[in-house]
Amino acid sequence: MxxxxxxxxxxxxxxxxxxxxxxxxxxxxxxxxxxxxxxWCRLLAEDVWCFLVRYGSADLCxxxxxxxxxxxxxxxxxxxxxxxxxxxxxxxxxCLAPEHQAELTQRLGASDDTVSLRVLANCVQGxxxxxxxxxxxxxxxxxxxxxxxxxxxTEEYTQExxxxxxxxxxxxxxxxxxxxxxxxxxxxxxxxxITDTIGRLWKGIVASDWLNTSLSLQCLGKLILLxxxxxxxxxxxxxxxxxxxxxxxxxxxxxxHLHLTLVYFLxxxxxVTLPASPEQPQMLKRLxxxxxxxxxxxxxxxxxxxxxxxxxFAEETLHEAVVxxxxxxxxxxxxxxxxxxNKSPYTCSGELSRLDFLRIVPPCRIGVDMDSDSxxxxxxxxxxxxxxxxMENVNHHQVSQQNHCTRNANIYTKACIYSExxxx
Numbered sequence: 001m002x003x004x005x006x007x008x009x010x011x012x013x014x015x016x017x018x019x020x021x022x023x024x025x026x027x028x029x030x031x032x033x034x035x036x037x038x039x040w041c042r043l044l045a046e047d048v049w050c051f052l053v054r055y056g057s058a059d060l061c062x063x064x065x066x067x068x069x070x071x072x073x074x075x076x077x078x079x080x081x082x083x084x085x086x087x088x089x090x091x092x093x094x095c096l097a098p099e100h101q102a103e104l105t106q107r108l109g110a111s112d113d114t115v116s117l118r119v120l121a122n123c124v125q126g127x128x129x130x131x132x133x134x135x136x137x138x139x140x141x142x143x144x145x146x147x148x149x150x151x152x153x154t155e156e157y158t159q160e161x162x163x164x165x166x167x168x169x170x171x172x173x174x175x176x177x178x179x180x181x182x183x184x185x186x187x188x189x190x191x192x193x194i195t196d197t198i199g200r201l202w203k204g205i206v207a208s209d210w211l212n213t214s215l216s217l218q219c220l221g222k223l224i225l226l227x228x229x230x231x232x233x234x235x236x237x238x239x240x241x242x243x244x245x246x247x248x249x250x251x252x253x254x255x256x257h258l259h260l261t262l263v264y265f266l267x268x269x270x271x272v273t274l275p276a277s278p279e280q281p282q283m284l285k286r287l288x289x290x291x292x293x294x295x296x297x298x299x300x301x302x303x304x305x306x307x308x309x310x311x312x313f314a315e316e317t318l319h320e321a322v323v324x325x326x327x328x329x330x331x332x333x334x335x336x337x338x339x340x341x342n343k344s345p346y347t348c349s350g351e352l353s354r355l356d357f358l359r360i361v362p363p364c365r366i367g368v369d370m371d372s373d374s375x376x377x378x379x380x381x382x383x384x385x386x387x388x389x390x391m392e393n394v395n396h397h398q399v400s401q402q403n404h405c406t407r408n409a410n411i412y413t414k415a416c417i418y419s420e421x422x423x424x
Contacts, residue, residue, distance in 0.1 A: 169222035207245025267309035270316030
């Protein structure tokens, strides 16, 4: 048993022995730690919260989910929806009784607000009923497609437009990114509409201009990630626009998160076959330059994933001329690729010691999220869905949501203000 597991077990045992009078205080403390800047405090509070709900009544689980969803809806736009609250909500939805899951999806699906859409998009895998899962996929994809069409018709994007765009793109990335784990069945006309909208969006923007603010940078990253899921459906002129935009981003100082998203896009490009055209040689040259910029990066995390993306591309692509053009002008790069394929240990070069190399912390996981308001992490894999059970005195174990909603909302607002002040 690890130290974390030991601490979590002891905290759960202690809270399980509390009387009803003290439970509201425990709820306040858990919410404060869910919104904490300390990762371990957040994880511990999330696990303990799931323990209390999982072994409570089905009505308690429903009330907690409804409370968290409303709390996210009432939060300021800059914090909508915060990843700790979203991650916890998705884990709790998996514990809902089947009838409560159906009730929740019906209520959230009838609302067009972006928070409801993102909650549904993130919890697709948590529904016990396959029909309910398919209904959520259809509802979210339809709503996001319509919102994207509305946003892209505006000539200039306001902060509110960018925020809505970011959440719509995030929802679609969550859905399409799960294609390898669950059988998605997005309607063909919806996929076609999304692809057309993404194409118009790429044609109407200058990617380098979206590096100026944090929100526009996050939108650009989501747009690139979503485009990687739709590569086979995009036209040649759109692909050319994407490659040109990515090249201009790397010429400027772009964030590590954005560069990692570019790497994920390059990894997926091996499935694309560019038809013979006057633009094809230029597009392949841009593709080669992007791989070179990634494989020569001084950031070891980008470099490692760049090698993985390059080998994956080399295995799948029909444009074999791109592979030698990436490494023939770079001394030693071919040996690095061969060592990576053979899984040989990495040899530190220069002044970087092995200890310094091991101290480098990867900034994020590729292909999931690249912003602090990312969706759901691997940690959210909670217990399996439970059936509702009867208790002699349900009210004795339930949280009085109406009594504590105002208090917890005040805690949440203070945490948001504190988070904003810390950024400044």
